[in-house]
Amino acid sequence: MRWAVPEAEFMDPGTLGCQGCGGTLSMRLVLKELGDDAIAVLPACCWSIIDGPWPVHALNIPVFHTAFETAAVVATGIKAAKQIKGKDTTVVAWAGDGGTFDIGLQALSGAAERNEDIVFICYDNEAYMNTGIQRSSATPLGTWTTTTPDERPEPRPKKDIMGIMAAHRIPYAATATVAYPDDLSRKVRTALAAKGGMRFLHLLSACPPGWKMAADDAIEAMRRAVQTNVFPLYEVRDGREYKITHWPEAEVDVADYFSLQGRFAPLLADDALLNLVRNNVRERWWFLVERHQQSLRKASSPDGAHLH
Amino acid sequence: MSERLLLTGNHAAAYGAMLARAEVISAYPITPQTMIVELLSELTASGRLAAKFITVESEHSAMAACVGASAAGARAYTATSGQGLALMHEMLHWAVGARLPIVLTNVSRAMAPGWSIWSDQTDIISQRDVGWMMLFAESVQEAQDFIIWMYRVAEQVFLPGMVAMDAFILSHTAEPIIVHDQDAVDAYLPGFEPLYDLDPTQPRAYGGLVNRDHYFELRYKIFESMERAGRLLIEAGDEFAEILGRRYSPVEGYMLDDAEIVIVSAGAMTSNVRQADKDLRDRGMKAGLMRLVAFRPFPVAEVRRLLAGRRKVAVLDRNMSPGHSGVFAQEIRSALAGQSGAPPVYGYVVGLGGRDVRVETVTEVVDDLMARDVPELALFVDVKGLPIGPVRPDSTINRLGPLEVAR
Numbered sequence: 263m264r265w266a267v268p269e270a271e272f273m274d275p276g277t278l279g280c281q282g283c284g285g286t287l288s289m290r291l292v293l294k295e296l297g298d299d300a301i302a303v304l305p306a307c308c309w310s311i312i313d314g315p316w317p318v319h320a321l322n323i324p325v326f327h328t329a330f331e332t333a334a335v336v337a338t339g340i341k342a343a344k345q346i347k348g349k350d351t352t353v354v355a356w357a358g359d360g361g362t363f364d365i366g367l368q369a370l371s372g373a374a375e376r377n378e379d380i381v382f383i384c385y386d387n388e389a390y391m392n393t394g395i396q397r398s399s400a401t402p403l404g405t406w407t408t409t410t411p412d413e414r415p416e417p418r419p420k421k422d423i424m425g426i427m428a429a430h431r432i433p434y435a436a437t438a439t440v441a442y443p444d445d446l447s448r449k450v451r452t453a454l455a456a457k458g459g460m461r462f463l464h465l466l467s468a469c470p471p472g473w474k475m476a477a478d479d480a481i482e483a484m485r486r487a488v489q490t491n492v493f494p495l496y497e498v499r500d501g502r503e504y505k506i507t508h509w510p511e512a513e514v515d516v517a518d519y520f521s522l523q524g525r526f527a528p529l530l531a532d533d534a535l536l537n538l539v540r541n542n543v544r545e546r547w548w549f550l551v552e553r554h555q556q557s558l559r560k561a562s563s564p565d566g567a568h569l570h
Numbered sequence: 571m572s573e574r575l576l577l578t579g580n581h582a583a584a585y586g587a588m589l590a591r592a593e594v595i596s597a598y599p600i601t602p603q604t605m606i607v608e609l610l611s612e613l614t615a616s617g618r619l620a621a622k623f624i625t626v627e628s629e630h631s632a633m634a635a636c637v638g639a640s641a642a643g644a645r646a647y648t649a650t651s652g653q654g655l656a657l658m659h660e661m662l663h664w665a666v667g668a669r670l671p672i673v674l675t676n677v678s679r680a681m682a683p684g685w686s687i688w689s690d691q692t693d694i695i696s697q698r699d700v701g702w703m704m705l706f707a708e709s710v711q712e713a714q715d716f717i718i719w720m721y722r723v724a725e726q727v728f729l730p731g732m733v734a735m736d737a738f739i740l741s742h743t744a745e746p747i748i749v750h751d752q753d754a755v756d757a758y759l760p761g762f763e764p765l766y767d768l769d770p771t772q773p774r775a776y777g778g779l780v781n782r783d784h785y786f787e788l789r790y791k792i793f794e795s796m797e798r799a800g801r802l803l804i805e806a807g808d809e810f811a812e813i814l815g816r817r818y819s820p821v822e823g824y825m826l827d828d829a830e831i832v833i834v835s836a837g838a839m840t841s842n843v844r845q846a847d848k849d850l851r852d853r854g855m856k857a858g859l860m861r862l863v864a865f866r867p868f869p870v871a872e873v874r875r876l877l878a879g880r881r882k883v884a885v886l887d888r889n890m891s892p893g894h895s896g897v898f899a900q901e902i903r904s905a906l907a908g909q910s911g912a913p914p915v916y917g918y919v920v921g922l923g924g925r926d927v928r929v930e931t932v933t934e935v936v937d938d939l940m941a942r943d944v945p946e947l948a949l950f951v952d953v954k955g956l957p958i959g960p961v962r963p964d965s966t967i968n969r970l971g972p973l974e975v976a977r
């Protein structure tokens with residue numbers, strides 16, 4: 263595979279990210295595609311720390327820190343001001359899963375419904391890591407966190423944030439992970455090209471301490487999440503047109519992904535639960551495949567033009 | 571050209587935001603503020619006001635959008651009331667810490683439960699310590715003008731400010747007002763010149779992690795700026811007279827020169843205090859009024875100067891802090907504490923949830939004041955079945971029994 267990573271660097275070394283932090287690796291790659299006319303809005307999350315304490319900070323674009331639940335709407339306000347001043351600056355809200363799926367969902371839904379001209383990127387490490395690994399609604403079924411201990415692991419499946427965003431009929435939504443950097447970069451470029459409305463990227467982002475694994479397993483873990491279909495890579499246009507962007511070559515069992523991480527110990531110890539999760543993953547995958555094929559059929563049918 | 575128009579307080583506020591050339595407006599409807607939002611939507615849709623109007627999904631987001639817009643260099647405005655102001659609370663702090671000169675109109679209303687949309691200062695008083703400047707309008711004219719006056723000061727000290735107007739008494743009452751000439755307002759209030767505007771060529775971080783070596787100084791500077799705002803409010807109030815023809819100041823006296831009895835009031839009920847003062851003077855009493863126009867910054871020096879040597883002071887609070895007293899009374903007492911010639915301060919809690927504060931209510935308060943020797947912290951006025959007085963410690967709350975059918 264040949265693919266050119268832009269050489270421009272918008273993140274200085276020396277961030278406060280942990281080793282192997284998927285959120286930090288993702289930021290670096292995303293910024294390369296965003297370019298220099300961009301502003302990042304950071305709500306409370308690990309990234310409030312990672313960028314560094316005053317008077318230093320790592321990103322070479324302006325960073326506006328804001329309250330936990332406000333990333334989407336602060337980005338909206340910034341964009342409105344830039345527009346009124348005649349500037350075309352890209353405004354990116356960069357939030358964790360808590361700031362997206364949970365406390366940030368109201369403002370995110372508002373911005374999505376109004377189709378605000380912003381890019382919202384969720385780096386999803388599947389728990390509240392900043393405050394010490396508490397569950398969020400992005401935490402998968404059967405997972406250990408400090409508020410879902412081994413004796414009572416996460417009892418509910420992960421919230422379908424992509425489904426929620428698709429239901430808002432925004433121009434572009436996609437999943438990606440830095441373990442597939444070419445796919446991620448292309449999706450950032452596609453998001454930029456779809457400007458004029460709301461764009462949403464959902465990035466699975468490993469957190470070695472929170473996932474209870476070695477830092478140098480971070481990329482491997484994110485890769486296996488894709489290979490096992492736990493985290494399929496796809497994109498949705500206008501909330502209707504689905505496209506799977508990466509097809510795993512062979513079926514890899516979900517346990518290959520789970521066994522790399524200590525947080526899934528309760529799941530691996532419970533065969534019934536593991537089977538349930540395995541079935542959920544299959545069901546979800548086939549749902550996506552169906553939507554993908556349906557979109558293909560519609561695109562090639564005579565009335566495909568009416569798809570939008 | 572200035573115009574004379576018949577406007578409600580709400581419409582006057584929308585005109586105030588228009589004359590101030592707000593660039594980004596983000597607001598969420600709540601009774602009794604809705605007409606502000608509606609008129610501003612019309613004014614922006616028709617192009618009379620070149621602003622972006624963001625129809626957010628909550629007041630928390632309304633303030634957050636203003637925070638973003640102001641940080642990016644735009645003049646930002648919003649309006650709310652009661653529950654909405656309470657919901658904004660976290661972002662009100664953000665606007666202060668980020669040093670953003672946002673202006674907000676609060677149509678002050680009672681807090682639920684029970685649901686009450688009527689006049690009450692508790693909503694805004696509950697935001698006392700966030701670091702917003704606070705002005706209390708007495709008239710529809712002021713509901714418009716104070717927005718302009720507030721921006722003038724806010725953008726010099728980089729602190730936000732709110733203008734309170736009373737629910738219905740001002741928000742829905744039409745009065746003839748002067749809508750100022752736009753050029754004159756532009757001369758008084760030039761365009762916002764931010765220090766920073768999230769310029770990508772200057773990739774700074776704003777509002778991030780700050781350790782114990784620096785946070786305290788950031789707060790110190792907020793306090794310092796608020797002190798400066800006190801002087802600037804006076805200056806900008808004088809300039810308002812020069813350019814726009816009306817003089818405003820943080821404190822206003824009425825019939826004060828020889829007054830032995832002073833009533834302290836803020837907001838629309840002050841107009842009834844003026845009338846009561848006249849009636850009391852007719853009865854031969856030397857009564858006067860001190861109106862608090864600014865509550866933050868609190869005009870400590872003026873309050874001391876105007877109240878020193880008086881016989882008695884009655885403070886009217888359309889709010890209360892349970893466990894202590896009305897909040898204006900607390901602040902007046904603390905400003906006077908230890909001053910020579912400080913008069914005794916009697917706190918009167920009046921008009922909660924829109925109960926009328928009529929001219930007679932005020933004269934009754936003064937009759938009570940004259941008859942009373944000990945300056946009580948909180949004297950309740952017009953509670954059903956009770957004469958003016960402190961709460962009765964022996965009163966009990968009974969569980970509601972079954973309705974007794976009158977026979």
Ligand SMILES: Cc1ncc(C[n+]2csc(CCOP(=O)(O)OP(=O)(O)O)c2C)c(N)n1
Nearest residue numbers: 306307308330358359360361389390391392
């Ligand atoms: C209103 C509010 N509630 C709680 C917090 C505390 N808090 C800060 S970050 C955080 C968790 C963030 O989780 P997530 O969005 O998933 O980002 P991560 O830390 O995992 O990167 C919490 C609970 C806060 N800052 N503000």
Ligand SMILES: [Mg+2]
Nearest residue numbers: 358359389391
């Ligand atoms: Mg997280």
